[in-house]
Amino acid sequence: MHMSEKIIHEANERAAKYFSRRHFLQDCITGLGATALGSLLGGCNIFSGSGSGEMPQSLNPLEPRAPHFPARAKSVIYLHMAGAPSQLELFDYKPELQKLHNQLCPPSILEGKKFAFIRGVPKMLGPQAVFSQHGESRAWVSDHLPHFSKMVDDVSFLKAVQTDQFNHGPAQLFMHTGSARLGRPSIGSWVTYGLGSENSNLPGFVVLTSGGKTPDAGKSVWGSGFLPSVYQGVQCRSKGDPVLYITDPEGMDRDMRYQSIHAINEVNKLEYEAFQDPEILSRISQYELAYKMQISVPGVMDINDEPEYIHQLYGTQPGKEAFANNCLLARKLVEKGVRFVQLFDWGWDTHGTGEDLSIDYGLRNKSREIDKPISALLLDLKQRGLLDETLVVWGGEFGRTPMQENRDGKEMPYLGRDHHVEAFTMWMAGAGIRKGGSWGETDEIGFAAVKGKVAVHDIHATILQQMGFDHEKLTYQFQGRPFRLTDVGGHVIHEILG
């Protein structure tokens, strides 16, 4: 068969599929049902109770929309340390744990607990860092983060965050989609679904990775789940061109590319009129966005045109894949009105199985890699008057045990800590977050949360709150019921606001 015949055949087959008797009957029934339901629910709209149902829905799913109430944050920069950094070497100072160093863990602590790798009775591992108090807020930060320790009066710590997943994949999914199982939209998707994109030449949700690997949970951590796929995070490459084919290929000028995309979208619009499938709208807007990005992305995503003192501030090395570069890019994107910038930095899984993944060496090196960039990001946002309207979130998917890991009951070559779900530290800054705040406490050895426990859904509720959403009202109808990021949980952490 000739190529063109094949395409025509495929088109006919697809059309036939849609117009089969079975489909006709199915459409009649679901159509009737939907009409009935629609009239029952009245002007039901994606924001329950917003009552703007009479507005004709724009063909552009990324059209900016208003939140539930005036927002404190216009953008979010979420810094995820994939693999889970050790709170006991960075922020949660436990002198008592030092005294117990190398002693066998009391069985009362282990009773009824499950760990990812610890077996039998492990030894306690004292803090492998020197802690001191910083700033007016007297926050404890270790010598692993000498630059960040000067920033403590701008951030609020959450010292007793809890999760219920002790493996990376599920825990990362839980942290970013509110569910440990696949299929839910990520925080950034919910935010872009709720707010659209202010900059029509850039995606509302951009993802940047560093550390050599993507997170264990894969790209689902920035997926759109059951939301239309236009709301998923757009991953930009950290090395080389941030977006592929950003330059015009040989023999194909800009105008011709515009014409082809225009033609494709005309066809897609006809498809949409026929089938009303929102995924077609996603397709159209993604083609359009891709074309627009070719114009704006080279400027926004190019850190080479930044002055030298900015490179020094962040410690950036243009051309390399680095967390520092991504931090600088995050600032540039936020400046251009991108709603949600998600950074993933891989390499924090310090079990002690190797030098790079150890508490004694790897963690120090990873800390150095982020120390200057995150401090620079906060300072740079501050001096540009953007920290005020940008929420910065830092954290991992869980924490690490106060016990030394003894994988398979054996001594490890390096010092390591196992995955720990009961208490770990995160921090937030900017956009209405209390300056120099701290909420939550752990027990004397940093094993369990004793005060100010914060659940993963509470983090979500707080992020949405600062973006102007009541987390209970930002819902999407799927499989017969409204879904939300915080499922049936979530309390805004008022203790770190204001």
Place this chain on the structure above:
Amino acid sequence: MMTLLQGNWSLFIGRFHPLLVHLPIGMLIVAFILEVMSKNRRLAVLSAAVLPVLVFGALSAVAACIAGWLLSTSGGYDEDALDLHMWMGIGVAAISVLLCVFRRYALFRNAWLPVSFVMIVLLSAAGHFGGNLTHGEDYLTAALPFGKNRSAEATPAIANLPEAKVYDQLVMPILEEKCYSCHNEAKLKGGLRLDGMDNIKKGGENGPVIKDSVPEASELYKRLVLSESDDKRMPPKGKPQLTPQQLEILYWWIEQGASPTATVKELHRTARMQLVLDGMKPSGGSDANPFVPQEEVSEASGQDVAALEKIGVKVMPVANENGFVMINAVNAPGFGNKEAELLLPLKKQIVWLKLSNTQTGDSALKLISQLPELTRLHLENTPVTDAGLTHLAGCKQLKYLNLVGTKVTDKGILLLQKNAALKELFLYKTAVTPAALGQLRKAMPEMKIDTGGYVMPVLVTDTLVYRKQRT
């Protein structure tokens, strides 16, 4: 010895009053119900059960009266309210005893039901006034599900914290919530009333409760921080306690002279209090954003919005069902003085205006100065100069001004003193000198000025890679 024993016992028995009263309430009501039911011919047999129940009810009523009288001798109650409750209680006991006699000797058969009814009415009234004595007069009415919502009134959202009256808006709500129930007009525990400034000044039976601005010497604070097992601890064990923030507020108020009229702004803010005040600033919530006015405004006309959208300027309501709008020209780098005229039809609605990296110049600022509700203005990397800032005095509500990367100088920023509401000013990458900054800071101490240019020290550890020593 004898008196001591007597004193102890009377109060001990007296404290059984709240327990004992529930016996006559239950029994006498049952007796009344049986009395009514027995009027039905098929249930006439129930008549026989009335007397035993009535006897127990009458005995417990008498016991409750005695215990109540013993409790009343401990003092601390409003005499009038107490008298009313006491005589009603005694009335109930008397009628129930009378009814027992009538029943036992089958006297005045026809009066049984009416007298029982009177007894129940009296019982209800006595119970109600007794409840008022214990819980305070407005215990019941405060929880009314309709009408004025009193609990919301007790903890008002303080929108303008610096102007808030310390006593009226911070202290009184605490006393009302945690202290009034025992220290009110009706129930003067320890002879002390805390409702109203005059009563607080009067003090209780042990003298004044506020002493010379020293919280640690003032009973009003001292007793709140005693150990919970201490007899003198207030509120007593088991009652709702004050939160740490509430304690801090009382401490501060007494320390600063317990003024009945001072506002938050007038008193010296200690570091401890500043933390509490920070926590009280409205945060989150629909009406809490400090950059959006509280009042309502009509929606912007679709035509005016469309004119701006046409040149690529995004116009968005700050929230659903809110007329105020935020405007962002991120997609309209050509936005300049001419285009600024399109803003004027929306002058009642515009609160946030983001014109960064556009061609907005001085004559555009003249138009922008006609936006009375404007609170946030982004002008970074625009061609505005000092000449433009002369116009900005018109924006009385302006709280946030971003002039990063503009040509403004000392002369221009000193003009900003006229913008009394200004709280945040960003001057990174401008030619403003420290001298002018000093002058501005002195004139507007509340304003936060950021001139940026941050650098981080170079540390040895910045480049130090940790590796295991290999041999």
